[in-house]
Amino acid sequence: MEIRSMHFKARAGQKLTDVVLQQNLKKGKSKFVDMRAQAIVEIDDFEATRVAAKVLRDRTLDNLDLWLEQFERQATARGASVLWAKDGAEICQLTIDIARRHGVTKATKSKSMLSEEAGLNQALEAAGIQPVETDLGEYILQINGNEPPSHIIAPVFHKSKEEISALFARIHRRPALTDIQALTREAREILRPHFLDAGMGISGGNFLIAETGSVALVTNEGNGRMVTTLPKVHVVITGIEKVIATLEDLSTLMRLLPRSATGQSISNYFSVLTGVKQPGESDGPEHLYFILVDSGRADMVGGDFAEMLRCIRCGACMNHCPVYQSVGGHAYGWVYPGPMGSILTPLFTGLENSLDLPQAATLCNQCGVVCPVKIPLPDLLRKLREQQMERRLRPLVERLALKAWAWLAQHPRLYALGAKLGVRYLKWLAHDGARNDRIRVLGLAPEWTLGRDFPAPEGKTFRELYTSYAARKENP
Amino acid sequence: MRVGLFVTCLVDMMRPRIGFATLKLLEDAGCEVVVPQTQTCCGQPAYNSGDRAGARSLAEKLLAEFEDCDYVVAPSGSCAGMVRTHYADLVADDPALARRMAALSAKTYELTDFLVNVAKFEHIPGNYAGHPINLTYHDACAGLRELGVKTQPRALLAQLPGVTLSEMPGAEECCGFGGAFSVKFGEISAAIAEKKCDSIRATGAAAVVSGDLGCLLNIEGKLRRMGDEATRVLHIAEALTEFAGES
Structure with a gap:
């Protein structure tokens, strides 16, 4: 997908005034946040389960190559082919090659974030293969000119029912419907023939299980099952970091994933797909391919950002993020929004292509405390900020101001003088005749006063006042 | 000590x-x-x-x-x-x-x-004689999530007979300050602050209290810009001394 993360701030500004988005964010937030809160108390010891999930994810990530080899052996033994893609271009090429090998002209798709990273739909179309998104949200985005998703779980989080109704009427050439169930039924009617005549199904994968060579799929719509069982070819596209050791590990993670994502005890559909259709079996693909993707992940192993590889893509971090909840997903400019996106986008697409993202966080750690695999997201954002400093990717004025301030703070007498003069200046700025308790326009930090006042200081520093207080105490 | x-x-x-x-x-x-x-x-x-x-x-x-x-x-x-x-x-x-x-x-x-x-400070001395006051408490992020400060300020406020506490919805949510974030992304920061201020105002409390001055400056600045001149914005230390009265 095209990277537009350099424009975070400008886009965020537009999103703040997007009425539909703001309404949806408000509704969606209380739904996601409240339902998660209710769902996690069903587990006797949620915290211990998080720790267990962290440990089991780290166990495979610490020896990722060995576990991937085991996965490859097991999957191959069950008739699947395991292919490796180093980047998005290779994902597209491998997928097109598979389609051509099997004479496929149409592919149904279940949700795959990796295919979003790679821009797979556009590549398939260019190669004469028709991709059909079948997740309802992804379908809506596809027929709206391949619009990018704004949330990893709820891709059309930003759209209103009315917009979707108008879109359906325009694309399907049918009368506009207003009822959500009727709209869904219409999409099903449109999608059904595609399910039946597609030669290939493309899905993502929530987890890869090394001991059995299986892929686990967590979905809420029946489309995932149809995409992975009806066509004779099934292609799984997922990241190399998704491998876990055992089915037992899968059960631990499944206690956390749906609860953290949507507040469900279990998703409507949960599939563990293993191997190709065997003699005597009634369904399943004749050909199963895994395209396991690096795209920047291997470089993270063992490094400063290794903990990010634990991510199971639940979206809890964005659901609880005050910034995401104010600006929505499109502002972030690439596939992954919210705190996880502010870390993954710079790592996968280059720090220089997303200068705002590591800075666009209050470091409140709401994300860190809800993360089901205990990723210290604020610490990782801070590490990216350190890299920005080291690589001089922050504006010169900001770097100089920080240096000057840090130097001053090392020299208490000058610091005291600076603070004394500074607060008098601010106090003077607040002087407007009527009230002297606030600054309406602060030239030193103009962004502060765009949307709020800056309360005036008292006028003297604690240090000054304490010196006279201490003197009075000595000689009352 | x-x-x-x-x-x-x-x-x-x-x-x-x-x-x-x-x-x-x-x-x-x-x-x-x-x-x-x-x-x-x-x-x-x-x-x-x-x-x-x-x-x-x-x-x-x-x-x-x-x-x-x-x-x-x-x-x-x-x-x-x-x-x-x-x-x-x-x-x-x-x-x-x-x-x-x-x-x-x-x-x-x-x-x-x-x-x-640590100090086991169980009796804040004072003789508060003012009107009973209704407060609401904003849990500042770092105190809450780095240090586990949640019940401590409430336990101290509960020692003051003139004080009642009305909890706001989302008391643990960030106010949008975030240090340098507040001046790098002023509009987003102010938008987050507005939600916090709406929650504060919904309680009808006479004052919002918190443990971090950064949050308080952000909240006070937003309340005043929203036209709310009435809601007081106090640090927990100010609240504990003011509503204890003279000791």
């Missing part, structure tokens, strides 16, 4: 009265309070901006100033959290220094956490 008061740079410049209220509470709790005169800042602005070297030099400075105290107390969960949870990481490459830093971290407390859990 000898307690070093770390005033914090923001209180020093913006609200000295919070520093004096803190001093009074610590003395009322029976502490011998020292205020090292060379103190400046804990280094968090540098740390969060990616300047580790700058943060480290200020961490070492603070260590030298406060190492001989039994405890270090700050009227800020953010600054106390910086010392407690991040200082050791800054000097991890120097084991001897890291040990000293770990000792400093272990004895550094946010004010209400210290008053409740």
Whole structure:
């Protein structure tokens, strides 16, 4: 997908005034946040389960190559082919090659974030293969000119029912419907023939299980099952970091994933797909391919950002993020929004292509405390900020101001003088005749006063006042 | 016990009265309070901006100033959290220094956490004679999530007979301040603050109280810009001294 993360701030500004988005964010937030809160108390010891999930994810990530080899052996033994893609271009090429090998002209798709990273739909179309998104949200985005998703779980989080109704009427050439169930039924009617005549199904994968060579799929719509069982070819596209050791590990993670994502005890559909259709079996693909993707992940192993590889893509971090909840997903400019996106986008697409993202966080750690695999997201954002400093990717004025301030703070007498003069200046700025308790326009930090006042200081520093207080105490 | 008061740079410049209220509470709790005169800042602005070297030099400075105290107390969960949870990481490459830093971290407390859990301050002296007052409490992020400050300020407020607490929805949600975030992304920051202010106003409380001045300046600035001149914005140290009355 095209990277537009350099424009975070400008886009965020537009999103703040997007009425539909703001309404949806408000509704969606209380739904996601409240339902998660209710769902996690069903587990006797949620915290211990998080720790267990962290440990089991780290166990495979610490020896990722060995576990991937085991996965490859097991999957191959069950008739699947395991292919490796180093980047998005290779994902597209491998997928097109598979389609051509099997004479496929149409592919149904279940949700795959990796295919979003790679821009797979556009590549398939260019190669004469028709991709059909079948997740309802992804379908809506596809027929709206391949619009990018704004949330990893709820891709059309930003759209209103009315917009979707108008879109359906325009694309399907049918009368506009207003009822959500009727709209869904219409999409099903449109999608059904595609399910039946597609030669290939493309899905993502929530987890890869090394001991059995299986892929686990967590979905809420029946489309995932149809995409992975009806066509004779099934292609799984997922990241190399998704491998876990055992089915037992899968059960631990499944206690956390749906609860953290949507507040469900279990998703409507949960599939563990293993191997190709065997003699005597009634369904399943004749050909199963895994395209396991690096795209920047291997470089993270063992490094400063290794903990990010634990991510199971639940979206809890964005659901609880005050910034995401104010600006929505499109502002972030690439596939992954919210705190996880502010870390993954710079790592996968280059720090220089997303200068705002590591800075666009209050470091409140709401994300860190809800993360089901205990990723210290604020610490990782801070590490990216350190890299920005080291690589001089922050504006010169900001770097100089920080240096000057840090130097001053090392020299208490000058610091005291600076603070004394500074607060008098601010106090003077607040002087407007009527009230002297606030600054309406602060030239030193103009962004502060765009949307709020800056309360005036008292006028003297604690240090000054304490010196006279201490003197009075000595000689009352 | 000898307690070093770390005033914090923001209180020093913006609200000295919070520093004096803190001093009074610590003395009322029976502490011998020292205020090292060379103190400046804990280094968090540098740390969060990616300047580790700058943060480290200020961490070492603070260590030298406060190492001989039994405890270090700050009227800020953010600054106390910086010392407690991040200082050791800054000097991890120097084991001897890291040990000293770990000792400093272990004895550094946010004010209400210290008053409740260390000083066991169970009777705030006073003779408050004003009208009963209804407050609401904003849980500042660093205090809450780095230090576990949640029940401590509420337990202290509960000692004051004139005070009732009306909890706001989403009391644990960020107010949008975020240090430099508030001036780098002013519009987003103010939009987050607006939601917080709506929650505060929905309680009908006469004042919002919190433990971090950064949040309070953000909230006060937003309330006033929204046209709310009535809701008072108070630091927990101010609330605890004002609504205890004269002692």
